Amino acid sequence: xxxxxxxxxxxxxxxxxxxxxxxxxxxxxxxxxxxxxxxxxxxxxxxxxxxxxxxxxxxxxxxxxxxxxxxxxxxxxxxxxxxxxxxxxxxxxxxxxxxxxxxxxxxxxxxxx
Amino acid sequence: xxxxxxxxxxxxxxxxxxxxxxxxxxxxxxxxxxxxxxxxxxxxxxxxxxxxxxxxxxxxxxxxxxxxxxxxxxxxxxxxxxxxxxxxxxxxxxxxxxxxxxxxxxxxxxxx
Numbered sequence: 001x002x003x004x005x006x007x008x009x010x011x012x013x014x015x016x017x018x019x020x021x022x023x024x025x026x027x028x029x030x031x032x033x034x035x036x037x038x039x040x041x042x043x044x045x046x047x048x049x050x051x052x053x054x055x056x057x058x059x060x061x062x063x064x065x066x067x068x069x070x071x072x073x074x075x076x077x078x079x080x081x082x083x084x085x086x087x088x089x090x091x092x093x094x095x096x097x098x099x100x101x102x103x104x105x106x107x108x109x110x111x112x113x
Numbered sequence: 114x115x116x117x118x119x120x121x122x123x124x125x126x127x128x129x130x131x132x133x134x135x136x137x138x139x140x141x142x143x144x145x146x147x148x149x150x151x152x153x154x155x156x157x158x159x160x161x162x163x164x165x166x167x168x169x170x171x172x173x174x175x176x177x178x179x180x181x182x183x184x185x186x187x188x189x190x191x192x193x194x195x196x197x198x199x200x201x202x203x204x205x206x207x208x209x210x211x212x213x214x215x216x217x218x219x220x221x222x223x224x225x
Contacts, residue, residue: 034213043117043203043216044157087156101214103149103157 004088009108018075020107022088025069030092033064033071038085038106047086048073075109083111115140117217119204125223132177132191134220136204139185145207146187147214148179150200157203163187199224 005023012018024033032051036044048055050062050071061074075082087106116139126132138144145164149157159172161179169179176195180188187204204217 036214041201041219041221043205043219044214046208046213046215049213102159105156 004090004104006086006088006104006107008105009110011110011112012078013112014079015077018078018082018109018111020073020075020086020088020109021070022073022090023070024088024090027068027090028092031068031090032092033062033068034089034101035060035062035073036087036089036103038087044087044103078109078111080111080113082109084109115144115206115208115215117204117206117215119202119217119220121220122218123221123223125225126194128196128224129193132189132194132198132222134189134202134204134222136187136189136217137185138187138206141185141206141208143184146181147205147207148187148189149203149205151203151219152200161189194224196224198222 032049034049035047037047038044048057048060048062050064052064052068055062063072073086085106085108087103089101091101118137120135147162148160150160151157160177161169161171163169163181166181166184169181176198177189177191189202191198199222202220202222205214208215
């Protein structure tokens with residue numbers, strides 16, 4: 001399993017762009033990179049997933065360099081409601097036998113007014 | 114889209130009592146299902162996963178067990194709860210469209 005390293009916490013202000021970087025130096029060829037958001041007392045929510053280059057959806061963008069040893073989740077113009085824990089997961093998904101994706105401690109993002 | 118139902122939302126149980134948490138899935142068939150536990154201020158720990166009826170894989174040795182009696186039903190059990198079983202228990206299903214998880218709303222278990 002590819003080990004991931006994220007900052008423990010980040011602070012930002014409303015309206016700013018926030019970039020959270022995840023390091024995964026031993027990522028394997030078949031591994032995907034997935035980010036989740038979790039609010040207190042709720043289950044994590046899928047944000048975005050990618051394999052290489054850039055992926056964008058209505059919530060965020062995910063930037064993955066050519067060597068795939070890191071990835072950056074970009075949240076445009078954050079609001080107070082974006083205060084949450086953000087998890088970076090790296091792993092291969094096999095529908096036939098499930099998977100062993102591991103959630104680390106994540107990054108606590110605090111958005112201030 | 115998939116929906117995960119978990120109940121109860123909160124539970125307070127005495128040490129030594131049994132436990133049964135139920136998770137049901139809507140909106141998909143033959144899902145891969147997972148039980149995670151989250152201690153206060155910590156990341157999620159994978160406890161069990163299942164790729165089909167009656168098929169359970171355990172990730173960590175513990176006081177808990179899991180069963181999958183039906184395609185879209187996943188149950189977490191214990192015969193005798195320990196104080197260390199307290200935590201936030203989450204059921205999840207693996208989405209087939211994007212390889213991401215869909216999580217339930219969780220059960221907050223406090224063993225006293």
